Amino acid sequence: MKNIDIPLAERMRPRTIAAMYGQKHLLGEHGAIKKIVNGGILPSIILWGPPGVGKTTIAKILASELGLPFIELSAISAGVKEVREAIDKAKEQNKTVLFIDEIHRFSKSQQDALLGAVEKGIITLIGATTENPSFEVISALLSRCQVYTLKPLQRAELEALVQYTVKHDEFLATKNIQIKETEVLINLSGGDARKLLNLFELAINSSEKTDIIITDQLLIDIAQQKVAMYDKKGEMHYDIISAFIKSIRGSDPNAAVYWLARMIEGGEDVAFIARRLVILASEDIGNANPTAIVMATTCFQAVKVIGYPESDIILSQCVTYLAASPKSNAAYVAIKQAKDLVHKESDLPVPMHLRNAPTKLMKAQGYGKEYQYAHNFQENFIHQEYLPDKIAGLKLYDPADNARENELRQRLKKLWKDKYQY
Numbered sequence: 194m195k196n197i198d199i200p201l202a203e204r205m206r207p208r209t210i211a212a213m214y215g216q217k218h219l220l221g222e223h224g225a226i227k228k229i230v231n232g233g234i235l236p237s238i239i240l241w242g243p244p245g246v247g248k249t250t251i252a253k254i255l256a257s258e259l260g261l262p263f264i265e266l267s268a269i270s271a272g273v274k275e276v277r278e279a280i281d282k283a284k285e286q287n288k289t290v291l292f293i294d295e296i297h298r299f300s301k302s303q304q305d306a307l308l309g310a311v312e313k314g315i316i317t318l319i320g321a322t323t324e325n326p327s328f329e330v331i332s333a334l335l336s337r338c339q340v341y342t343l344k345p346l347q348r349a350e351l352e353a354l355v356q357y358t359v360k361h362d363e364f365l366a367t368k369n370i371q372i373k374e375t376e377v378l379i380n381l382s383g384g385d386a387r388k389l390l391n392l393f394e395l396a397i398n399s400s401e402k403t404d405i406i407i408t409d410q411l412l413i414d415i416a417q418q419k420v421a422m423y424d425k426k427g428e429m430h431y432d433i434i435s436a437f438i439k440s441i442r443g444s445d446p447n448a449a450v451y452w453l454a455r456m457i458e459g460g461e462d463v464a465f466i467a468r469r470l471v472i473l474a475s476e477d478i479g480n481a482n483p484t485a486i487v488m489a490t491t492c493f494q495a496v497k498v499i500g501y502p503e504s505d506i507i508l509s510q511c512v513t514y515l516a517a518s519p520k521s522n523a524a525y526v527a528i529k530q531a532k533d534l535v536h537k538e539s540d541l542p543v544p545m546h547l548r549n550a551p552t553k554l555m556k557a558q559g560y561g562k563e564y565q566y567a568h569n570f571q572e573n574f575i576h577q578e579y580l581p582d583k584i585a586g587l588k589l590y591d592p593a594d595n596a597r598e599n600e601l602r603q604r605l606k607k608l609w610k611d612k613y614q615y
Contacts, residue, residue: 200390200391200394201358201362201365201390201391201393201394201397202245202386202387202390202391202394204362204363204364205354205357205358205361205362205390206250206253207247207250207254208254208257209254209258210226210227210230210254210258213247213250213251213254214346214350214351214353214354214357214386215246215247215343215344215345215346215347215350215386216246216247216251216343216344218344219251219341219343220251225339225341226251226255226341229255229259230255230258230259233259235255235256235259235261235288235290235317236317236338236339237311237316237317237318237319237337237338237339238318238319238320238338238339238340238341239296239319239320239321239322239326239330239335239338239339239340239341240252240319240320240321240322240341240343241322241323241324241325241326241340241341241342241343242323242342242343242344242345243323243343243345243383243384243385243431244323244385244387244388244431245346245382245384245385245386245387245388245389246343246344246345246346246384246385246386247343247386248294248321248322248343249292249294249321251343252265252290252292252319252321253292255290255319256290256292261287261288261289261290261317262283262286262287262288262289262290263289263290263292264279264282264283264289264290264291264292265292265294266279266291266292266293266294267293267294267295268293268294268295268296268297268298268299268303269294269295269298271293272303273302273303273306276303276306276307277306279291279316280306280307280310280315280316283310283315283316284315288314288317289315289316289317290316290317290319291307291310291316291317291318291319292319292320292321293307293318293319293320293321294321295321295322295323296320296321296322296329296330297322297323297324297326297329297330301331304330304331304334305331305333307334308331308333308334308337311334311337311338312337318334318338320338324465326340328468344384345383345384345385346382346384346385346386346389347384348379351375351378351379351382351384351386351389352375352379354386354389354390355372355375355378355389355393356372358390358393359372365397367403368397368403368404368405369403369404369405370397370405370407371404371405371406371407372407373406373407373408374407374408374409375407376409377409377412377413377416378392378393378396378407378409378412381412381416383431383435385431392412392415392416393407395415396411396412396415399411399415430459430461433452433455433456433459434452434456434469436448436452437449437452437453437456437469438469438473440452440516441470441473441477441512441515441516442473442477442520444516444517444518444520445516446512446513446516446517449512449513449515449516450509450512450513450516453466453508453509453512457501457505457508463496463497463500463501463504463508464493464496464497466496466508467489467492467493467496467497467508467511468493470489470492470493470508470511470512470515471486471489471490471492471493473489473515474486474488474489474490474515475524475525476522476524476525477520477521477522477525478515478518478519478520478521479521479522479523479524479525479593480521480523480524480592480593480597480598480601481518481519481520481521481593481595481596481597481598482518482519482597483597485514485515485518488511488514488515489511489515492507492508492510492511495507496508519595519596519597520593520595521592521593521595521598522593523590523591523592523593523598524590526591527589527590527591530589531589534584534587534589538581538583538584541581541582541583541584542581542582543581544578544579544580544581544582545559545560545561545562546561546562546563546564546577546578547561547564547579548560548561549561564577565577572608574608576608576609576611576612586612586613588613588614588615591615592605592615602615
């Protein structure tokens with residue numbers, strides 16, 4: 194096969210850690226993956242992250258850097274038979290890396306087939322998944338693996354990747370490519386390097402000229418030409434899920450149920466859809482309608498038992514309910530701000546009156562002293578400090594403007610009128 198026949202994204206696949214873009218938290222000097230390479234010992238790992246961020250690449254680089262035999266399987270096409278064949282082959286080699294792409298698509302029995310070989314050290318497992326491994330990987334296997342989370346590539350990283358590609362790809366070097374605008378390219382990629390390079394390649398191939406100017410309009414035209422039916426194994430899978438979620442968030446039950454139908458007709462995993470509804474019910478509706486999380490959780494439990502085709506109705510009921518519900522991301526914003534604060538101020542001491550005092554010595558040192566038990570007071574409330582001194586009075590939760598949360602706002606305003614500005 195000529196090099197030009199290989200997709201651009203594959204041609205540009207990095208061969209070393211230094212050549213990779215993004216994932217500095219894992220690949221940087223103090224990152225976990227970098228330490229594995231430097232230490233020379235590879236544990237079984239699960240790489241969890243969205244598509245096109247480097248999961249397969251990292252797996253291949255680890256095996257290459259450590260000089261280990263590498264066997265690759267895809268959970269889409271492989272079954273127990275292929276897994277056992279790979280394990281038998283690994284027995285003839287030394288410290289074989291078995292890489293399983295989309296490991297979340299393996300059933301429990303297929304994952305069980307891996308367990309013994311991992312325990313005995315016959316294989317070092319590297320699993321790649323776009324799904325939360327806590328839900329999709331059996332606990333016995335998960336407990337024997339380190340889980341590393343990968344993130345979407347940032348704008349600067351994507352732009353640097355495009356510039357590097359233009360300069361270093363053998364085929365593109367034969368053309369005079371001028372990148373005038375990248376806004377659409379970056380936005381459509383969604384942090385996915387593979388999607389970015391695929392779209393960029395389509396734009397290049399759309400012209401037979403050697404002089405090519407990349408503009409936002411060109412990329413919009415290319416993207417519109419590439420509208421496809423739902424493919425649960427391809428990148429359209431993620432685009433339709435994105436449209437689905439955004440339609441519910443935007444309170445449009447008509448669009449939401451349309452995208453739901455596209456997924457159902459495409460054979461999407463019923464639990465995959467329902468799990469996203471549970472997340473959305475909390476992230477985008479939250480306390481504006483607390484029943485939403487109950488509805489979504491019940492839906493998730495029901496469809497796993499019922500399955501298709503009857504789950505269509507259950508999903509439709511839940512989707513239309515969530516779409517029609519009032520929206521609030523206040524809880525999402527609150528935990529995001531709190532986590533950001535913890536990263537900046539990770540060692541703030543717990544106030545003495547809030548500390549646990551299980552021993553006489555700790556009581557003598559003032560642990561728990563002057564703590565006021567809220568239930569002993571009117572309205573089950575007593576004004577006291579619950580945050581560390583350095584951030585006392587900092588408001589993280591700001592109720593949104595909707596009927597339910599306005600009730601919460603009024604209560605909090607009454608209770609904390611001298612401290613928080615509600």
